Amino acid sequence: MVRTKELSDFQRGTVIGCHLSNKSVRQISALLELPRSTVSAVIVKWKRLGATTAQPRSGRPHKLTELDRRVLKHVARTNRPSSVATLTTEFQTASGSKVSTRTVRRELREMGFHGRAAAHKPKITKSGLQAVTVADDIKEKVKLDLPKVKGQLLIFGATNWDLIGRKEVPKAQAAFRNLGQNLWGPHRYGSMSDVQVSSVVSGPCAAHSLLITTEGKLWSWGRNEKGQLGHGDTKRLEAPKLIEALADEVVVAAACGRNHTLALTEGGTAYSFGENKLGQLGQGNQTDAVLSPALIQYNGQPLVKVACGAEFSMVVDCKGNLFSFGCPEYGQLGHNSDGKFIARAQRIEFDCETIARRVAIFIEKSKDSQVTPVPNVVVRDVACGGNHTLILDSQKRVFSWGFGGYGRLGHTEQKDEMVPRLVKLFDFPGRGASQIYTGYQCSFAVNEMGGLFFWGVTNTSRESTMYPKAVQDLCGWKVRSLACGKSSIVIAADDSTISWGPSPTFGELMWHIKKLINYTTAPCAGDSKRPLQNVQSIVTQRHATDSSSFEGACNWHADCRNVYQSCCQIIEC
Known part of the structure; x- marks a missing residue:
């Protein structure tokens, strides 16, 4: 009888691959001609330790690195x-x-x-x-730089924050039912005319927005039902307001979830605020809401990247390690589990991660569903959709996991992935990815040659794209930045801005401005006197109106009272 310790690393990996392919212990035993007890021991040890290699003392290293x-x-x-x-x-x-x-x-x-x-x-x-x-x-010191973009803020699109993504305004917000209009052209806030902006932030399922000034100050506005604006209350804001609790910090990056926010400082520390029912703030507990910024519970190396999905969050440290916390539904945290358990009769709940937990397993899956662990993954960038995540590693490979509906993971199938899985198109010499972006139900990547690839869906009434395909209409364009809402897409390429999306739209595409963008039904571009930088998208929940925000340089008209969601925001250089 073959014992567990007598198996080679290859045999152990084969057992785990079969297990991830939903084969039973009996089937694996018959296929590999191994005792059932040996197969069970390998699987149990892998679930507990996340490793297939033989290690001393029941898999626990007797010496630390x-x-x-x-x-x-x-x-x-x-x-x-x-x-x-x-x-x-x-x-x-x-x-x-x-x-x-x-x-x-x-x-x-x-x-x-x-x-x-x-x-x-x-x-x-x-x-x-x-x-x-x-x-x-023990811990490295870092000083992160602010984006070098410098400009002013523009906005256009839908601005009724409490209605975005909903059929009706909640009763608690009934007083704001008619507040906010669709802006069919770029506007600017009169109060923001002297504020130099380096970055604008939102998310594909968010109804609030953030901006970071050239001095590293964080401003917020929009929906605030769960305190996601960070001002210590739940009052909706029509115009950007400085977050006083972070006034002494230099914020270099931020991310927006559906009802929560992460902010990253130049020293590599992360603050979170907003809804915390599913532990998406990473503060070690599950509460209804946190109204003011608070540090996440994390004791590792300084952080360099943050990203938010609908109800989960991702952070990356300076060593390239990826950590996740929040709701594990669809396996979107990357810990090989969807976290479901039966709390009581006819009620399923989730075992949420309330503190940052490292994502340790990365895999490659062949056409016949054979699973192979991928070593030496050093994460360089991360992007989150509503319920899925993309990462870009130091070898320009792309991994995706989470909800697989409509082909948003790019694996030619709609199965959910519980751990990061390699997207094979970008795993060839000279064809690696340089940028990654996500929409609510879709994904984008720019390869080393500058080509833009798309997979997923932006219009559920049409066919899904199950694997990365080149966007032929944009061949030859140099994509600098991209943002995607639930269906609308806006791109900054060369010195132009390109937008497209299915009906209905609410002004976020700017197509009525003939000087900027010609009115067509395909992706079209318009030249502007100044290039628009770092396009970002503000999109709300399901069945939501769409919004996109740009980092480039734009200002608001002084007579514009309401600001703005399901909209686009730009920084003009």
């Missing part, structure tokens, strides 16, 4: 006198490594931490603290 030792030092030094069990839990959260308390106890002893047996005495003594190096040797 140098990086893990530094993380353990940091955890031991910064925490109050704690038990080894507590330190083990905090270390596993910070590093993502699975170890036993015996391993942690031995490593602490070797590093000079001397505990005491009595429960009422500190587990770590002063001599132990003095034996540890300073924290600066």
Whole structure:
């Protein structure tokens, strides 16, 4: 009989591949001619540890890597006198490594931490603290730069924030039923005429918007039913307002979910605020709402990227590790589970991740559903749709996972993916991706040659694109930025702005302006005197009106009172 320890790494990977292909233990045993107990042991160990390689001590490393030792030092030094069990839990959260308390106890002893047996005495003594190096040797320091774009804000499209994405305005917002109109051309806020903007942010399922000034100050406006604007209340805002709680921070990036927001500072720390029913704020709990910005619970390396889906969030650290938290529905967190469990009769709930958890497994799947782990994935960029995610790694490969409906994952099938899966089109020399973008139900990528590829759907009454296809109408254009709402798409390419989308639209395409864009039913472009930078899209929930925002340079008319959702926003250089 073949025992578990006698299997090669290839055999273990084959067992896991068959398991991910929904084959039973009995089928795998017959196919590979292995005992059922051996197959079960491999699967159980893989689920617990996320690894298929044979490791000592039931899969737990008896020695830590140098990086893990530094993380353990940091955890031991910064925490109050704690038990080894507590330190083990905090270390596993910070590093993502699975170890036993015996391993942690031995490593602490070797590093000079001397505990005491009595429960009422500190587990770590002063001599132990003095034996540890300073924290600066443990965590890297970064200083992130603001986008170099400099301009003013423009907006056009639908601006009735409480109606966007809904059939009716909620009773609590009935007073605002008729507030906000469709802006059929670019407008600017008179109060923002002197504010220099470097970035505009929203999301494909958001009804609120953010802007970051050239000084790193964060402003917000739009729907605010869950405190997603970060002003300590739930009052709707018609015009951008500075978030006072972050006035002392230099914000370099931000992201908008359906009802929550993430903000990233130049030092690599992340703040979150808004709805938190599903743990999408990453603050270690599930509450109705957090009205003011608060730090997420995270003790790892400085963060460099943030992204938000509808009810989940993604962050990337400076080492290229990806972390996720929030609702695990459809496997959108990338932890090989959709988190469903039966809470009581006829009621299904989700086991949500309330703190940042590292995404450790990346796979490649062949046509016959054979699964192969993909090593050495260093994440460089991340983009989230409503219920799916794309990442771009250091080797210019693209991975996607989450809800697979309408082909938005690009794998020629509509199955949900529980872990990041390689999109094969971009895994060839000279055909890697350089940029990635997501809409609510679709995805985009720009390859090394500058070609734009699309997959998914923007109009559910038409056929879906099940795998990446080149957008032929834009061949020869150099795409600088792209934004997609639920159905409308706006692109900044060369010195022009290009937009298209199915009916109905609400002014977000700017097609009535003949000087900017000629009225056609296909993607069309219009030359402007100044190039528009960093197009972004503001789109609301399902069946929503669409909105797009641009970072390039645009201003609002002084007589424009209402601002603006299901709209486009631009920064004019």
